[in-house]
Amino acid sequence: MAVDHFAGPVAEHYDESSAAMSAPAVVDPAVDLLADLAGDGAALEFGIGTGRLALPLSARGVPVRGIDLSPDMLARLRAQPIAERIGVTVGDFATSRAEGTSALVYLVFNTVMDLTSQDEQVACFTDAARHLAPGGHVVVEVGVPDLQRLPPGERARPFSVSADRLGVDEYDVAEQRLVSHHWTLTGGHPEARSIPFRYVWPAELDLMARPAGLRPAGRWADRHRRPFTSDSRTHVSAWRKPGEGPEEPRVSRAAR
Incomplete structure (x- = not known):
């Protein structure tokens, strides 16, 4: 579902x-x-x-x-x-x-x-x-x-790094899936969420x-x-x- x-x-x-x-x-x-x-x-x-x-x-x-x-x-x-x-x-x-x-x-x-x-x-x-x-x-x-930018043996690659945001894609190459992890500061409050995707x-x-x-x-x-x-x-x-x-x-x- x-x-x-x-x-x-x-x-x-x-x-x-x-x-x-x-x-x-x-x-x-x-x-x-x-x-x-x-x-x-x-x-x-x-x-x-x-x-x-x-x-x-x-x-x-x-x-x-x-x-x-x-x-x-x-x-x-x-x-x-x-x-x-x-x-x-x-x-x-x-x-x-x-x-x-x-x-x-x-x-x-x-x-x-x-x-x-x-x-x-x-x-x-x-x-x-x-x-x-x-x-x-x-x-x-x-x-x-973006697998060419993923070092051998590694599963994660940052796609956004700033003072109020960190984004990391976590890859599962065998299943052709990734999870995008987002950590942000919104109004001074930390928030975290993870969203699954299929590339x-x-x-x-x-x-x-x-x-x-x-x-x-x-x-x-x-x-x-x-x-x-x-x-x-x-x-x-x-x-x-x-x-x-x-x-x-x-x-x-x-x-x-």
Whole structure:
């Protein structure tokens, strides 16, 4: 059963703790890409959270809906301006069904890793394809597994070290899992939380998309659509649901 790791204080401080991800330099290129892919259609965000991308995408004129497991995160979304435009469904985005069909289904900021088994991640692609209109796209933004930076015999690697925050990823390479441990000082009070994830490789995502009838449509190193290389530490990947009309995906034209 899916577990809500973003309830209570986590949701309350989420926008503050991830403020860097809300900067225009980060948000704008992501919204540009998503709006290009949505075209004249609607978009559906899996793991919509507090609406960091859904709100500006909606302001761009794209009809947006979302699915999220956390009622507390959705409450933060509903408190935002123009949030009334966005329809939300409370549930597990690997299996839940939102109304209607979309031209775009997207997961950003490592959300696909919130699904902690391969079966759940495969089900997520199947669920995404069910929501797509023919010719629509699925987009996933996620980190490339950082195992090259993990010394032999070690299981943990810090990813954030500052005066008020320490973050450490603990890897289980045999099971392809990791647990992100967070220790923070909030208002002078120490807080600790640990969140499980399943990391996933780019080529593995292509295989997960295939049984859902989705075909690769593009892969970039980041939201700016820079080329993906062996040195890239993140990627933004797109898959297309076959439909009528030319097979060349809209994302290829937008990236030129």
